[in-house]
Amino acid sequence: MYGGTWRELILKEFIEKYWNSVYMVYKGKLINMLEIRHVMVRNTEGAIIGLLCYYQERNCFHVVSMNAVEPNKGIGSALIEQLYMLAVKEGISHLQVETTNDNVVAIGFYQKMGFDIIAIRLNEVENQRLLKPEIPLIGYHNIPIRHIIQFRKNVGI
Numbered sequence: 001m002y003g004g005t006w007r008e009l010i011l012k013e014f015i016e017k018y019w020n021s022v023y024m025v026y027k028g029k030l031i032n033m034l035e036i037r038h039v040m041v042r043n044t045e046g047a048i049i050g051l052l053c054y055y056q057e058r059n060c061f062h063v064v065s066m067n068a069v070e071p072n073k074g075i076g077s078a079l080i081e082q083l084y085m086l087a088v089k090e091g092i093s094h095l096q097v098e099t100t101n102d103n104v105v106a107i108g109f110y111q112k113m114g115f116d117i118i119a120i121r122l123n124e125v126e127n128q129r130l131l132k133p134e135i136p137l138i139g140y141h142n143i144p145i146r147h148i149i150q151f152r153k154n155v156g157i
Contacts, residue, residue, distance in 0.1 A: 011051070037053070063097035093154065
């Protein structure tokens with residue numbers, strides 16, 4: 001039995017449904033997504049339809065995961081906009097996110113949202129699998145998952 005609050009239980013169920021685990025590898029660290037900050041979008045019944053998990057490091061918000069239940073409905077854009085407005089309010093200078101080379105939808109989405117590619121870490125997913133062995137070898141569109149693509153968006157510019 002899970003000993004957290006109802007809110008934590010709902011978050012845990014949502015995260016596990018889409019990621020199979022509450023843990024995500026980000027910047028070489030295994031991160032428990034229940035222990036970092038979140039922004040979310042809910043439907044009219046109050047159910048979570050979008051969730052973005054992030055943490056702050058110095059003057060940057062790092063997006064660890066983002067899920068939109070229904071693609072192409074503006075949910076992802078709403079999540080990024082919420083995080084951006086929070087960054088403005090808190091005086092954060094930029095947002096950062098990374099994704100794997102197979103996630104062509106996310107690569108296009110982040111560029112559309114004004115993020116720039118700032119680094120490609122070749123074969124980085126091999127290192128991530130040491131922390132989280134369940135990361136698959138093959139991803140979207142039968143593309144081998146090997147590399148990390150890092151994006152940044154300046155805030156207030």
